[in-house]
Amino acid sequence: MTILVFGQTGQVACELAQLPDVVCLGRDEADLTSPENCSAAILAHKPTAVINAAAYTAVDKAEEEETLATVVNGEAPGAMARTCANLGIPFVQISTDYVFKGGGDAPWLPNDPTGPLGAYGRSKLAGEQQVRAADSVYAILRTSWVVSAHGNNFIKTMLRLGAERDGLNVVADQIGGPTGAKEIATTCHAIAMQLVSSPNKAGTYHFSGAPDCSWADFARAIFDQSDLSCNVTDIPSSAYPTPAVRPLNSRMDCNATFETFDIERPDWRDSLTDILTNLRATA
Ligand SMILES: NC(=O)C1=CN([C@@H]2O[C@H](COP(=O)(O)OP(=O)(O)OC[C@H]3O[C@@H](n4cnc5c(N)ncnc54)[C@H](OP(=O)(O)O)[C@@H]3O)[C@@H](O)[C@H]2O)C=CC1
Numbered sequence: 615m616t617i618l619v620f621g622q623t624g625q626v627a628c629e630l631a632q633l634p635d636v637v638c639l640g641r642d643e644a645d646l647t648s649p650e651n652c653s654a655a656i657l658a659h660k661p662t663a664v665i666n667a668a669a670y671t672a673v674d675k676a677e678e679e680e681t682l683a684t685v686v687n688g689e690a691p692g693a694m695a696r697t698c699a700n701l702g703i704p705f706v707q708i709s710t711d712y713v714f715k716g717g718g719d720a721p722w723l724p725n726d727p728t729g730p731l732g733a734y735g736r737s738k739l740a741g742e743q744q745v746r747a748a749d750s751v752y753a754i755l756r757t758s759w760v761v762s763a764h765g766n767n768f769i770k771t772m773l774r775l776g777a778e779r780d781g782l783n784v785v786a787d788q789i790g791g792p793t794g795a796k797e798i799a800t801t802c803h804a805i806a807m808q809l810v811s812s813p814n815k816a817g818t819y820h821f822s823g824a825p826d827c828s829w830a831d832f833a834r835a836i837f838d839q840s841d842l843s844c845n846v847t848d849i850p851s852s853a854y855p856t857p858a859v860r861p862l863n864s865r866m867d868c869n870a871t872f873e874t875f876d877i878e879r880p881d882w883r884d885s886l887t888d889i890l891t892n893l894r895a896t897a
């Protein structure tokens with residue numbers, strides 16, 4: 615059995631590489647700017663299932679590079695899903711809370727209307743649409759605020775800035791669920807395996823860490839658990855202008871993921887402890 619993963623260096627891909635029967639493809643083996651190349655890679659490996667953990671994830675830069683982001687996040691997953699459909703194998707695509715517009719304060723359900731606020735969210739939504747249209751046995755797993763000991767993420771940014779400054783201003787009106795890359799990897803792997811035996815479980819699902827919090831709350835938790843003392847001040851998004859607008863409400867209802875796959879929302883405070891332990895050990 616082979617579970618073929620697109621991505622090798624990313625947060626989720628690094629964690630998938632630790633799991634059984636996984637073969638990860640780096641950019642040199644499968645460049646997502648060439649969707650045909652991705653299809654050829656699947657045909658060459660003859661896998662049991664495919665997980666796409668590669669994506670264009672630079673949210674602000676995507677505003678200037680939407681065409682490139684749309685090929686990588688939209689066309690490439692579409693080509694992967696069509697190839698999986700032809701082979702009759704499951705395909706797992708990771709998507710994002712940024713496909714939502716972010717109004718109100720109710721957790722988003724998988725079938726709620728989307729309305730991305732920026733180019734990254736639009737490109738990821740294009741990927742979702744192409745995957746659904748391919749008619750493979752697919753799972754689209756939307757997650758949010760991914761953190762790990764590898765790669766770039768909010769924990770690493772806070773530790774870097776917190777070492778240089780006594781205080782930081784952090785947005786407190788964007789609410790969501792920080793999610794460990796390790797937990798996402800385990801979940802994608804489990805979903806891929808379940809789809810092999812139960813193709814009727816195909817669909818769109820949510821998976822984010824609990825409890826929901828603001829970026830400012832998350833920053834405070836990071837400093838509480840680290841040895842850094844850095845004072846976090848709540849600010850509104852309007853006081854932290856960025857090229858891409860982020861959704862205010864990124865809460866996601868993950869009940870269907872539990873009901874279908876028996877996978878619960880992980881507590882991000884445990885993920886944080888694990889990541890900080892990992893970073894200390896490798897420092
Ligand atoms: N990061 C987050 O906060 C969130 C991420 N997601 C989604 O989760 C998934 C995993 O994200 P995450 O692990 O954080 O990603 P990272 O940003 O950590 O890594 C992105 C990965 O994609 C690869 N990649 C980018 N462009 C290409 C390309 N043209 N060809 C081949 N590989 C490419 C990168 O390879 P290289 O090193 O060669 O550039 C890298 O391995 C993505 O689908 C993302 O959209 C969803 C919600 C939140």
Ligand SMILES: Cc1cn([C@H]2C[C@H](O)[C@@H](COP(=O)(O)OP(=O)(O)O[C@H]3O[C@@H](C)C(=O)[C@@H](O)[C@H]3O)O2)c(=O)[nH]c1=O
Pocket residue numbers: 671672673710711712757758759760767768771775782783784785788829854860
């Ligand atoms: C560094 C910093 C950021 N912020 C804010 C900006 C932003 O609203 C929030 C988080 O910053 P980031 O740059 O990590 O956010 P961002 O890169 O937008 O994170 C997103 O990445 C993509 C890939 C996703 O799919 C999303 O789920 C989400 O995780 O914190 C502050 O308020 N103060 C600061 O000092």
Ligand SMILES: [Mg+2]
Pocket residue numbers: 671672673767
């Ligand atoms: Mg980022």
